[in-house]
Amino acid sequence: MAEIGIIGTGSMGSMLIRSFIRSGILKPEEITASNRSEEKLLRLAEETGINRAASNRITAEKSGIIFLCVLPDDTEEVITEIKDLITDEKILVSVISDVTTGKITEWTGKTAPIVRVIPSVTSHRLCGISVLSFDALPDDKDRQKIIRLFEAISKPVTVPEAEISAYSDIASSSPAFIAGIMKEFSGAAVRHYGIDQNTADMVVRETFIGTAKLIEHDYSTFESLIADVATEGGITGEGMRVIRENAGELFTAMLKETDRKHKLVSDKFR
C-alpha cells in the first residue's frame, strides 16, 4: 500500500487517520498529515504516532494517495498549493461534499486520477457506509487499493458521481439525522407523559442500539421486524399508522432541503 497523506485533520481527516490505524490496514508511520492550524495536528500526531508535515506540499510529495479533507471553500487554495506535485502515479481522494471531479480537474490543470468518497462518522466504530465514486479513476488496480482502505473501516458502496449527494444524505448525514430523531422521540415522550428526561433518553438510546443489533443479525427486512412488534389489534399498530401517514412527508421535506443545499454548494464551484 502506498504512503497515505491527509490534508486537513478536522472531523473527517482525524476520523480517517484513527480508523485506518485502529483497523490495522495502516501503520501510523505510513500516514503523513498536514493541517492549517498546527496545534490540532500536533495533538493528533502525539496521540496516533503519524508523521506530522509542516506543509501540504510535504504531505503531497511523500504520499501516493492524497486525501483532501478540507471544507469546500478551502479546496481551491489547497489544490493550487500542491498541483505541481500531483502526477498520474498518485491518487487524489476527495472527501469534500459537492465539489465535482470536473472542478478538481480544472483546478489541478490535468486529468489526474481522482476518487470522491463520502465517509461517515460511523467508521469510528469500523462500521457504516463509505460512499465511493470512481468516475474519474479508470484503473481497476487503483480502485481496488481505495476499496481495500474503506473496507477496513466500513462497508464501501460505489455509485456514479451524479448520485453521490443522494447517498451522502442517507449514509453520511444520516448519523446526525438518526440522533436527531432519537432526541425528538424522547422529547415528545417527556412532553406528552411528563416522564423524566434522562430516563427517557436512556430508554430511547438503548432501544435504538438493540434495534440496530436486531436489524444486523436477525431481520432481513424492516417490515419483518415491524410485524413482530406490532401485535394484531395492539398499541404499536396505532403508532405505525401515524408514522406511515406522516414520516414519508417529513423525510421528503428534509431531503428537499439537503438537495437544495447540495445544489447551492455545487453551483458555487461549477
Ligand SMILES: NC(=O)C1=CN([C@@H]2O[C@H](COP(=O)(O)OP(=O)(O)OC[C@H]3O[C@@H](n4cnc5c(N)ncnc54)[C@H](OP(=O)(O)O)[C@@H]3O)[C@@H](O)[C@H]2O)C=CC1
Ligand atoms: N463531518 C462529516 O461527517 C463529513 C464531512 N465531509 C466533508 O469533509 C470535509 C471536511 O469536513 P470536516 O472534517 O467535518 O470539517 P472540519 O472543519 O472539521 O475540518 C476541516 C479541516 O481542514 C483544515 N484546513 C482548512 N484549510 C486548510 C489548508 N489550507 N491546509 C490544510 N488544512 C486546512 C482545517 O484546519 P483548522 O484547524 O485551521 O480549522 C480543519 O482542520 C468537508 O468538505 C465535508 O464536506 C464528508 C462526509 C462527512
Ligand SMILES: O=C(O)[C@@H]1CCC=N1
Ligand atoms: O454536513 C455536511 O456538509 C457533511 C457532508 C455529509 C456529512 N457531513
